[in-house]
Amino acid sequence: MESTSTELSCGSCALSRICLPAHLSARETRILAGAVERGRELQSGARLIRAGARMDALYVVRSGSAKSCGVMNDGEEYVRAFNLPGEVAGLEGFADGHHTCDLVALEPLRYCRIPLGRLERLMETLPGLRREVLRLLGQSLEEAQRMRTEVSMxxxxxxxxxxxxxxxxxxxxxxxxxxxxxxxxxxxxxxxxxxxxxxxxxxxxxxxxxxxxxxxxxxxxxxxxxxxxxxxxxx
Amino acid sequence: MESTSTELSCGSCALSRICLPAHLSARETRILAGAVERGRELQSGARLIRAGARMDALYVVRSGSAKSCGVMNDGEEYVRAFNLPGEVAGLEGFADGHHTCDLVALEPLRYCRIPLGRLERLMETLPGLRREVLRLLGQSLEEAQRMRTEVSMxxxxxxxxxxxxxxxxxxxxxxxxxxxxxxxxxxxxxxxxxxxxxxxxxxxxxxxxxxxxxxxxxxxxxxxxxxxxxxxxxx
DNA sequence: GCCGGAATTTGATCCGGATCAATCGAGGCC
DNA sequence: GGCCTCGATTGATCCGGATCAAATTCCGGC
Incomplete structure (x- = not known):
């Protein structure tokens, strides 16, 4: 069940300046909003993405927070990232169409979901969205590489x-x-x-x-x- | 000066199975080839990309090898990746349009260059190329995150x-x-x-x-x- | 081939953070 | 409130890899 107090479209969302629509035009934001699905509230500990699962959508944290994590072959857990509201998770799935780590709620979590098929179709016609997805991937890449040098130095x-x-x-x-x-x-x-x-x-x-x-x-x-x-x- | 022994288009390049055209159709490969510029041979130690420079193209190693590296604020050098023939460098520039690390030849190096403007225009019409660029970014992201957990565990x-x-x-x-x-x-x-x-x-x-x-x-x-x-x- | 400087190997010591262990505190449940 | 369990703090010891310091090998230039 959807809470009635939450905004109904990306354009009126409090996160729009931070989230995917950040650099989109009003028209593009409106079109994107039509593709976005709102998930119901998840409990702490719930698993939104499973490692190994086929990538079928991008997920955005709407409220609460999550961790992107997995286990090494020796059973030790690792945590790749913490995800705050407005942050996109699951981008690493673009590599081969499968996710490589879990996304787990750290507290009650609401999220949005953008089915991959619709995203790809929208990217065909919306140049701003194309650029935005590339920007997101570039940022995640830069962040991961920065973190890597930080861990070692x-x-x-x-x-x-x-x-x-x-x-x-x-x-x-x-x-x-x-x-x-x-x-x-x-x-x-x-x-x-x-x-x-x-x-x-x-x-x-x-x-x-x-x-x-x-x-x-x-x-x-x-x-x-x-x-x-x-x-x-x-x- | 171009060596006369090298292939002239992506379709006939020995690296085409590994490089950007890996998953493109013959038609898409032909169109992409029209956008690719061939750089002249660089000497060992030459800097192909400079940290801080505006991102104006993607670079692909054609022969030889390179390192993606930079310096921390304390002056220590770090090495993010080594690049072999067929590998694309400079993807992190998608984050904000500027490169964050250098690309330095480790031995005599030949390379290809795809100007960003042309790439973006081609991505508008070639769905295979769109998917391929996303795949490359996803792979680099996955690789960087994997390396990060490896360094720490x-x-x-x-x-x-x-x-x-x-x-x-x-x-x-x-x-x-x-x-x-x-x-x-x-x-x-x-x-x-x-x-x-x-x-x-x-x-x-x-x-x-x-x-x-x-x-x-x-x-x-x-x-x-x-x-x-x-x-x-x-x- | 010889020479000189840089890269690499090898050795000795040191230290930051891991590990093992015990105590303390907080929040959930009855 | 009081208990109980899990998370967090604090303490003691240990060890892998860093650091400092030669010695050796490699390689380009002559």
Whole structure:
């Protein structure tokens, strides 16, 4: 069942400046909106995409958050990305038409779905949409490559600082309080995302707290000196 | 100056099964070929793409090899990828229209160039080309994400083994000897690519040699027991 | 072939983060 | 509220790979 309080089309969606229609004309947005399906609300832990499944659509987080994750052949979980409202997931499926990782809700989640067939047909006639999909893929690629060099060249605290600052920046773009927020993911998820152990994440957070750069109360984080955090990356 | 011995169009190129035309129809390949420009031979060390430069084309390695690399803010070099014949470079520029890393020839290099404007115009009318560009981006994304989890979850020897096995596989696809080849990149480049130091790369190679899995003579590598190398990844 | 500089190998030591282990705290459920 | 379980913090130790430091090999130029 659809909640009646939510917007009915991309054009009036609060996320339109951030989401797929970001660079589309009014006309293109209207046409795209006709192809978008709205999913019902999912519970925390629900699996929206399954690794190995045929790619049949793009998924966009509408509210809540999710993680893109999978398991290595030794059974260890890894977390490729966290997805906030307005972010598109499942792009890696373009490689061979199958998804390679799961998309799992971290909290109650609403989402939109764009069937692949309709997207491809729309890309034929909407040059703006073509460019936008290429832009999204390019951004994800750039992000993944940047993260890869970060994992191999930046130490534990630097990576955690980078994570917090990046999260803050993404919240800000969504008009959510960027300096005081709740982490929807566990320390373990953060660790798996940054290539660390949960103990190291916890200790690094502790170090930031001792330095007076953050306040930490369970999953609630307040950034007191974001500049100090960002400075960890410079070196 | 163009060598007279090289093919003149994508359709007759030895790389056509691997390169951009891989999944295009004969007609689409012919049309694409009309948009492709052939660059002159570059010397080792030449820079084909510069970080920060406006993205004005896609580049494809025709012969030789290259590295996609850049420098972190602390001056350390990183290597995102090595590019073999038939591989497309510069895709990350789709993110915002600018390249974020350099493309540097590792040995004398020939390349093709597809101007972005022409590519976009062709994508309007050639659905196969649209799909192919999306596929390429999806593959690069998948590869970058896979590498990222590998850097954070696999130890030094496992990563080096993975690198050698992957290289072998890519050479095989190009009908080049997959078990006995010359590394066009330095130990330092390999290290920067795998998130290691050159000493660790050298020591790991030494360990493989001692185990009788490879023969190493300077930059020449012979894989004696590729299965043993691949097995390092399983665990 | 010989020479010089760079790349590579090999050796010794050190350290950041993993691992193992115990305690503490928070939120859900009755 | 009180219990119970899972998540998070804190502590102690260990180890893989980084770092520092030669020694050796490779390769291009003469």
């Amino acid at each position: 930046v130490d534990a605290r630097g990576r955690l600082a980078s994570f917090l600052v990046d999260l803050s920046r993404r919240l800000e773009r969504r008009n959510l309080p960027p300096m005081h927020f709740r982490l929807s993911m566990s320390r373990r998820d953060i660790a798996r995302h940054l290539g660390l152990t949960l103990e190291t994440v916890s200790r690094s957070l502790g170090a930031f707290r001792s330095a007076g750069w953050v306040e930490v109360r369970a999953r609630y984080i307040k950034l007191l000196q974001p500049k100090a955090l960002a400075a960890l990356l410079a070196h | 696999v130890d030094a020897r496992g990563r080096l083994a993975s690198f050698l096995v992957d290289l072998s596989r890519r050479l095989e696809r190009r009908n080049l000897p997959p078990m006995h080849f010359r590394l066009s990149m330095s130990r330092r480049d390999i290290a920067r690519h795998l998130g290691l130091t050159l000493e660790t790369v050298s020591r790991s190679l030494g360990a493989f040699r001692s185990a009788g899995w490879v023969e190493v003579r300077a930059r020449y590598i012979k894989l004696l027991q590729p299965k043993a190398l691949a097995a390092l990844l399983a665990h």
